[in-house]
Amino acid sequence: MDLFLHLWVMIFIYTIFAMSLNLEMGYTGLFNFGHVAFFGIGAYVSALLTLHQVPFEFALVAALLAAGLLGFLLSIPSLRLRGDTFGIATLGFGEIIRMVFQNEVWLTKGPMGLPGIPKPVLFSYRFATLPQYLLLTLGFSVLTFLVLRIIIRSPLGRAFKAVREDEVAAVALGKNIFHFRIKSFVIGSVLAGLAGTLWGHYTTFISPGDFTLLETILVLLIVVLGGKGTELGPLVGAVVLIFFQESLRFLRLPAEWSRYLAPLQQMIFGSLLIFLMIYRPEGLLREKGAGR
Amino acid sequence: MTFLLQSIFNGLLAGCIYALFAMGLTLIYGVLNFVNFAHGELIMWGAYFLYLFMESPLGLPLPIALIPALCLTILLGLSMDRFAFKPLRQANRLTLLITALGLSFFLRNGAQLFWGAELRTYGFEIKRGWKIFNISITTNQIAIILTTLVCIAVVYLLLHRSRIGKSMRAVSDNLELARVAGINTRRTIRFAWIMSSSLACIGGILLALDTNLQPGMGMINLVKAFAAILLGGVGNIWGALLGGIVIGFAENLGVLIISTGYKDAIAFGIMVLLLLLKPPILYGSQD
Amino acid sequence: MKKIFYVLFTLLGVSLILAPVAKAQDTYKIGAAIALSGSIAVYGEGFKKAIDLATEEINGKGGAKGKKIEILYEDNKSTPKDCVTAVRKLITVDKVPVIIGPAASSNFMAAAPVAQESKVVMLSAQGAAPALTKAGEYIFRVFPSDVLQGKGISDLCLQLKYMEVPIMYVNNDWGLGLKNVFVENFKKAGGKVTDEIPYDEKKTDYRTELIRATKGNPKAVVNLTYIVEGSVMFKQAYEMGINTQWICGSAAKAPKLVELAGKAVEGIIGTYPVFSQETKDYQAFRSLWMKKYGDAKIPIFGEYNYDMVHLIARAIDQGGYTSDGIRKALFEVAKGYRGVTGDKTFDQDRGVGSEYGVWTVKDGQIIDYKK
Numbered sequence: 001m002d003l004f005l006h007l008w009v010m011i012f013i014y015t016i017f018a019m020s021l022n023l024e025m026g027y028t029g030l031f032n033f034g035h036v037a038f039f040g041i042g043a044y045v046s047a048l049l050t051l052h053q054v055p056f057e058f059a060l061v062a063a064l065l066a067a068g069l070l071g072f073l074l075s076i077p078s079l080r081l082r083g084d085t086f087g088i089a090t091l092g093f094g095e096i097i098r099m100v101f102q103n104e105v106w107l108t109k110g111p112m113g114l115p116g117i118p119k120p121v122l123f124s125y126r127f128a129t130l131p132q133y134l135l136l137t138l139g140f141s142v143l144t145f146l147v148l149r150i151i152i153r154s155p156l157g158r159a160f161k162a163v164r165e166d167e168v169a170a171v172a173l174g175k176n177i178f179h180f181r182i183k184s185f186v187i188g189s190v191l192a193g194l195a196g197t198l199w200g201h202y203t204t205f206i207s208p209g210d211f212t213l214l215e216t217i218l219v220l221l222i223v224v225l226g227g228k229g230t231e232l233g234p235l236v237g238a239v240v241l242i243f244f245q246e247s248l249r250f251l252r253l254p255a256e257w258s259r260y261l262a263p264l265q266q267m268i269f270g271s272l273l274i275f276l277m278i279y280r281p282e283g284l285l286r287e288k289g290a291g292r
Numbered sequence: 293m294t295f296l297l298q299s300i301f302n303g304l305l306a307g308c309i310y311a312l313f314a315m316g317l318t319l320i321y322g323v324l325n326f327v328n329f330a331h332g333e334l335i336m337w338g339a340y341f342l343y344l345f346m347e348s349p350l351g352l353p354l355p356i357a358l359i360p361a362l363c364l365t366i367l368l369g370l371s372m373d374r375f376a377f378k379p380l381r382q383a384n385r386l387t388l389l390i391t392a393l394g395l396s397f398f399l400r401n402g403a404q405l406f407w408g409a410e411l412r413t414y415g416f417e418i419k420r421g422w423k424i425f426n427i428s429i430t431t432n433q434i435a436i437i438l439t440t441l442v443c444i445a446v447v448y449l450l451l452h453r454s455r456i457g458k459s460m461r462a463v464s465d466n467l468e469l470a471r472v473a474g475i476n477t478r479r480t481i482r483f484a485w486i487m488s489s490s491l492a493c494i495g496g497i498l499l500a501l502d503t504n505l506q507p508g509m510g511m512i513n514l515v516k517a518f519a520a521i522l523l524g525g526v527g528n529i530w531g532a533l534l535g536g537i538v539i540g541f542a543e544n545l546g547v548l549i550i551s552t553g554y555k556d557a558i559a560f561g562i563m564v565l566l567l568l569l570k571p572p573i574l575y576g577s578q579d
Numbered sequence: 580m581k582k583i584f585y586v587l588f589t590l591l592g593v594s595l596i597l598a599p600v601a602k603a604q605d606t607y608k609i610g611a612a613i614a615l616s617g618s619i620a621v622y623g624e625g626f627k628k629a630i631d632l633a634t635e636e637i638n639g640k641g642g643a644k645g646k647k648i649e650i651l652y653e654d655n656k657s658t659p660k661d662c663v664t665a666v667r668k669l670i671t672v673d674k675v676p677v678i679i680g681p682a683a684s685s686n687f688m689a690a691a692p693v694a695q696e697s698k699v700v701m702l703s704a705q706g707a708a709p710a711l712t713k714a715g716e717y718i719f720r721v722f723p724s725d726v727l728q729g730k731g732i733s734d735l736c737l738q739l740k741y742m743e744v745p746i747m748y749v750n751n752d753w754g755l756g757l758k759n760v761f762v763e764n765f766k767k768a769g770g771k772v773t774d775e776i777p778y779d780e781k782k783t784d785y786r787t788e789l790i791r792a793t794k795g796n797p798k799a800v801v802n803l804t805y806i807v808e809g810s811v812m813f814k815q816a817y818e819m820g821i822n823t824q825w826i827c828g829s830a831a832k833a834p835k836l837v838e839l840a841g842k843a844v845e846g847i848i849g850t851y852p853v854f855s856q857e858t859k860d861y862q863a864f865r866s867l868w869m870k871k872y873g874d875a876k877i878p879i880f881g882e883y884n885y886d887m888v889h890l891i892a893r894a895i896d897q898g899g900y901t902s903d904g905i906r907k908a909l910f911e912v913a914k915g916y917r918g919v920t921g922d923k924t925f926d927q928d929r930g931v932g933s934e935y936g937v938w939t940v941k942d943g944q945i946i947d948y949k950k
Contacts, residue, residue: 002667002670002671002697003667003668003671003672006663006664006667006671007664010664025386029386031386031389033393077564078564084326084327084385084386084389085327085522087327087389088327088518088519088522088563089522089563089564091515091518092515092518092519092559092560092563092564093560093564095515095556095557095560096557096560096561096564099553099554099556099557102553102750103551103553103554103750103777105755110750110755111685111750111751111752111754111755112684112685112708112710112752112755112756113659113685113688113689113752115688115692115710115713115714116692116713203659203660203663203689203692204692205659205685205688205689205691205692206659207659207685207688207689207752209658209659209685209686210658210659210660214658217393217397220390220393224390246664246668250672260405261615261616261654262401262615262616262617262620262654262656263401263402263404263405263616264401264405266397266400266401267397267398267401267402267405269394269397269398270394270395270396270397270398270399270401271394271398272394273390273391273393273394273397274376274391274394274395274398277380277383277387277388277390277391277394278376278379278380278391281383281387295790295794298790298819299787299790302786302787302790305786306784408620408621409616409617409618409620409621410621410807411807411810411811411839413839417841418814418817418818418840418841418842418843419818420817420818420820421818421819421820423820428818428819428820430818499783502783502784503783503784503811503815504783504810504811504839506781506783506807508781509783512781512782512783513783543787544786544787547787547788547791548791551777552776552777552778552787552788552791553750553777553778553779555778555779555787555788556779
């Protein structure tokens, strides 16, 4: 059953990750193609600190702050851009961050990665075994879910949506778009940092190879598939996608086929995105009262 | 000194190829108003199509194999539009962006399924370059520069001298107005795809001639093309040309100063700097 | 909403049903979490061939402890994340006590803690990072650590009187680890490293890096490269008329490199962990390979994978089909075991030693280098 626990841990981590992207993309209409950078920052900051004997609580807070700060800094220049150029700029940013992980060997050990990241200890309770870790990730996803729910249902959340739906109208109503975009982006970055921290302490080993564009695409797919701009969409997307991905392992295909299987699977991913966009752009769950 | 000259030459070479990519990308952007993430895959498939016709069992010589390869790439570009983008003409650009990303994923892995992940070459004999002013230049490289120049000339003539090119520029400026003025937008869009795919195919082949074939070859270099079009002002074809060459130079010369591990970051670094400074020369004319 | 949840639960159910129902144990199953897809699938295919060959041979001779052995391949997709999942799956679903680990050191190190935690033996046949087996007592390697090879390259440079060299290396765990050992040894011996040039994997253009490396026309350049990157690089260096002695590591020693880069790689030299190809065992291995695959193109690290499977089978034979049994027996069966790749006695860090030789390319053939 360990495999299932493992998969559920992954699902919850990805749910948090996807929820953070959903806030930016689904609610505020910011297409962040470098979202994995914040996931990576969270993982690296917390891993490095705990490896230097900093208690997990502080490391976690530091990781979230680092991700948020980075998000803030990045958001100032690039949020001036319109949708797709913003996407490209963030994509580039994501790559730069990965290169920093890879090249600043004195700090991150570069491609050697960081082994032996300690399991988290929260208020002197150690989350070491799989069920314990599952509990931790579940707890954090519920927390994230609730926080986002409060934000989304608050005036701030409505302002996000207004920015997404019609910039001109939002301006006309006296909203400072730029301001709201930054807020959304920073909150999203902090939450992605949280997901990254949980991931790093779960696998106990991270290396730059974990934080590639592929991860961004996976989480993008989760958000789109689940239904962007919905509260439960990220969870649904994560469950469907991760189970779909892993159920292929149980098909017991001859090993000769696996050379074909992986590209085939990713082709399916790609076509899924296309079909979703054409036939059901709202995803599995539909946003209530959405215009489109 | 030799060292510097060679770096400049290499920068020019890389810049030519980036420019071809960026021009194709920006053509589509101009007409359809979205960034085609799958352009890298057109590049890659273009190169692989040529490989298909040059390898056994066909084994055609390059100039002859070029024709079917070009046709197939154009066909691929057109079917991309027909099956993925056409149903989404009215959708917002973010939907288009995700579609393009999905398409890119689909096509890249399609190539890997078909040809495997391993590196391939067209199998030309390796030759030492000629020494000109102490810079070593190979025949392939001269071909790359000449072909790029020819492509630029053809694009110029098509855009500024032909009827279809003019209507393309009109559509680029304002789709609604162009439609009102009686321009056949469907034909114009098709034409943009044909031009973009041809540029992708030629660029891809040149890249593969100079280096190797690999399913990821388009994607890796497309990111540079992104930087190039941002640099040159999105949707502006001559800006894209210039941007590509600037990125090529910056990359090759920048590595002399900073660690080579950050080679790919240079293009993005320039991009970020530009975004920060936002010089009005580049962005003033855009909306 | 409700409909969606029904779909989700059906999906969950389907994935449960798809999980193989426990069959009667008629074979001893060995897990293999190798790269069958993804960026290093090129290597994985070769490993699989070697593993299959050894398995067939062992089963032909009656298997281990009265039963045949069977390899359960699980694709690790060349990413650390999927390595973890693959190893977890092998341990919890297939319940194997021993696993052939992922190839790249960083992938292996991501998966090693999982095996160690679950007390399952995991072996590496190609991981070279010195810290590879640090995860714990269940982790073994049958491939010598970089510490030895880095010194080997340094010695080679000194021997050939190249006292000032720039070093280029592929910017991953293997390249960086080896570079560090090399630089340390080389400096200690009085050599000078003029420049360090890391480069990314899987690029198509390395001219810039090459130019920087050959700035000031060094007599020799150390280039720790793989096949794919090496073939591009040497080709471009040749075209640019770069004349220098290239010194490589073991990862470039492959017929595929010569096939791809042709005369551009003539005369390059490199170190590799040697094992005599003259021994009876090696000859037998080679002829087996020829018989099964019809050519003598033995893939890189193929011999190590072959030896590893033999060691596992022997350990099962002696210690029984439990992870602790295998773990303990591995030390004993390996002691003085001379496989195709030489002495496989495990040291206290569960690694093996090796001697280093020098290879070169001459007339399109990889041969032993003689001065």
